[in-house]
Amino acid sequence: MEENTIKVGNYVIIQRQNYTKLQKMKENCTVTLGKDVIDIDAVLGHRYDETFRMVLKSGTKRTYMLEEVSQLTLTNNTQVEESGIDNRDIIDDGKSQTLSKSEIENLRDRALSSGDIVQKLVENSRTFNSKTEYSQEKYLKKKEKKYFEYIQVRKPSIRLLAQMFYRQDPNKTLGIRLDDLSQLLTYANVHSDGHYLLYDSGTSGLVAASILNSIGHDTRGHLVHMHPGNECQKSALQAMHFPDEQQRRCINVNLYSVLRCYHQNDIPELTTETDTAKRKQTEEDTQQRKKPTWQYENERACRILREQVDGLIIVAKEHPVNVTKELIAFLKGDRCVVVFSLVREPLQDLYFHLKERTDFVSINLSSNFMRSYQVLPERTHPEVSMNFGGYILTAYKLIKLTC
Amino acid sequence: MSFRSFKSTIDEGDTVILYLTIHQIYSVKAEVKTLSKKGVLIDNVFQTQYGALKCGDLIGQKYGTKIQLSKGWGYVLQPTPELWTxxxxxxxxxxxxxxxxxxxxxxxxxxxxxxxxxxxxxxxxxxxxxxxxxxxxxxxxxxxxxxxxxxxxxxxxxxxxxxxxxxxxxxxxxxxxxxxxxxxxxxxxxxxxxxxxxxxxxxxxxxxxxxxxxxxxxxxxxxxxxxxxxxxxxxxxxxxxxxxQTQYSIQTRSIGVLNLDFVKVKKCEDSQEKQEKEILRTVTAVPPTTQPxxxxxxxxxxxxxxxxxxxxxxxxxxxxxxx
Structure with a gap:
């Protein structure tokens, strides 16, 4: 149960209906959802997935506290008395709601529950009773959403994070959609057993977190995560709250710096013998302690690169040919390279590059069509809005036999 | 046992992916003998468009290498769940x-x-x-x-x-x-x-x-x-x-360009030479004509x-x- 308790320092996902937001838990913490400011202190010590009601702080407008809920008082207590057959008699003259805007605002400020507000709106609507049954339901849903006063605190997972980032702004993750992400992981054969190399120039840490999640805890897999900046983007890595042992197997290194280290430095071997004199061990420890962390991480990464990796994943803002060309040297033969791009043309260039090299087979370029469905009795159809994902190139590297 | 973990050499009994072309991928078993449909022990030979493969010969080869077939060649890969599918x-x-x-x-x-x-x-x-x-x-x-x-x-x-x-x-x-x-x-x-x-x-x-x-x-x-x-x-x-999912075929297409300028001037009697046709080359990704x-x-x-x-x-x- 311990891991299900919300504590200071945890990253949590605040959910209000379909809206989600990542938040680090602190003492005296507030979160802004739309125009509402919510004091979320009350959730500390509670368990994930519990529901809380937003209660208006007295003397404020749209500043709320949270209180634990054991029973919902939801909108649909609104009794529908009669319904129309179709919309032939409904005219949009802007006069169907008799309450004025300020009167409605006032309802909210009087801290009425969403159910009560919707009830009032229905009572004061001239056309509600002539709407069709389906249309009435839609109206209630829409209004309920607007005045919804419940929130939940969710534990971050790769699925929730990927959906949240994409909904907030696809650019936060270089346009990577859930299906794209899922296929990067399968085509690169990411699992507990392997060492993987990722170049990621800005997915908020989502791809690195997904790979590390698939590598798992208490396994032997490693991820070398190369990034172009001083610091890697790591919101998703932090949000996942991996155990230290697992987090340490994600080695975050700067692309330029680690390659310079690989090509220009001698990388000290790790001494694995445990029975050598302790003195030597501590001597080494102090030597390593003197080194800045990034240098130590570079060396760790280089040791893995020298052994070569079991999968290479590239999610780049930049044109993929040069970076792929450089990094496939670290890929073992018989293993797969997977490259994602939101646009197709750079991957076409990469396709020709790999084709010319003759040590790659099964070079595939693909994209996905994905859509969601509304499933309701008598009203099942594809969702009205859809979006477009990116392109994925995969290829298997061969071993060139020198004979 | 070739699904258990990453390995580099084909052992006897391994399931091996035989890659010929993008549409010709097969799985074979690295075994000298196999049981026929009638239950008789026979040589394990896999017939391909590029000739026969004696599957026993795969034992000891490295995954990810080229192998000779009697009328061409293929590549052997270690199976992954994707290749198995x-x-x-x-x-x-x-x-x-x-x-x-x-x-x-x-x-x-x-x-x-x-x-x-x-x-x-x-x-x-x-x-x-x-x-x-x-x-x-x-x-x-x-x-x-x-x-x-x-x-x-x-x-x-x-x-x-x-x-x-x-x-x-x-x-x-x-x-x-x-x-x-x-x-x-x-x-x-x-x-x-x-x-x-x-x-x-x-x-x-x-x-x-x-x-x-x-x-x-x-x-x-x-x-x-x-x-x-x-x-x-x-x-x-x-x-x-x-x-x-749609898988594309990447192609360089040569497309003829129509030049219609000549229709605007009178035909010159003495210029006999034919204008060379202009060709534009463009790289494109072509989806298959039909797909699931x-x-x-x-x-x-x-x-x-x-x-x-x-x-x-x-x-x-x-x-x-x-x-």
């Missing part, structure tokens, strides 16, 4: 990698997860499940077809995966998943003709801390029934999606942890009331 013997309709990928991500599987699958079918998805949950997780897979259960179990043994999977013959719609799996699973996957009948059993099998469920169905009527029961049983985040346009609908849902179930149920009841 492309080459496995079909005993049923199978689920392909785009759907498999989404199922694994959405079921939130990771090493250590306990996952239940029904039916097992040809084991395409099962191989990917095992990869996701090993080394400390487990797959419990059920099928109501006796022979399929036996064959797939043999395959798991042969592939070195049996320690992470339990295969049972059972009609889960009527019998459930068994008392030993009550509140044990992190995720349940259903690919059944009547998935809605297995949803109550799935709820019972999911952990008290909650879990995810997925149902794969080709028909929308199955989806509708499944969604209704999910709602009734207090699942939330019910979502139905479909995914279709539908595989199945994927319905996902979350069972909340036990302490949040009454509220989720209440919320759903309000939804179903107006339905």
């Amino acid at each position: 492309l080459t496995l013997p079909h005993r049923t309709q199978i689920i392909y990698t785009p759907d498999i990928s989404m199922i694994i991500l959405q079921l939130e599987l990771a090493p250590g997860s306990i996952v239940i699958e029904s039916g097992t079918g040809s084991g395409s998805l099962s191989h990917a499940f095992i990869r996701s949950v090993k080394p400390h997780g487990h797959l419990h897979t059920f099928d109501f077809h006796e022979q399929r259960v036996q064959t797939v179990e043999e395959e798991f043994k042969d592939h070195g995966l049996i320690e992470w999977v339990t295969v049972k013959k059972r009609d889960v719609c009527s019998e459930g998943f068994g008392s030993e799996l009550e509140h044990r699973a992190d995720a349940v996957f259903l690919d059944l003709p009547h998935p809605w009948l297995a949803v109550p059993h799935s709820k019972l099998a999911l952990k008290e801390t909650g879990g995810r469920i997925c149902s794969f169905s080709p028909c929308i009527e199955q989806v509708q029934k499944t969604c209704l029961i999910l709602l009734k049983l207090g699942f939330h985040e019910i979502q139905t999606i479909e995914i279709i 346009g539908h595989t199945g609908f994927l319905t996902f849902a979350t069972l909340p942890p036990i302490w949040a179930r009454t509220l989720a149920q209440e919320n759903n009841d309000l939804c179903t009331d107006c339905v």
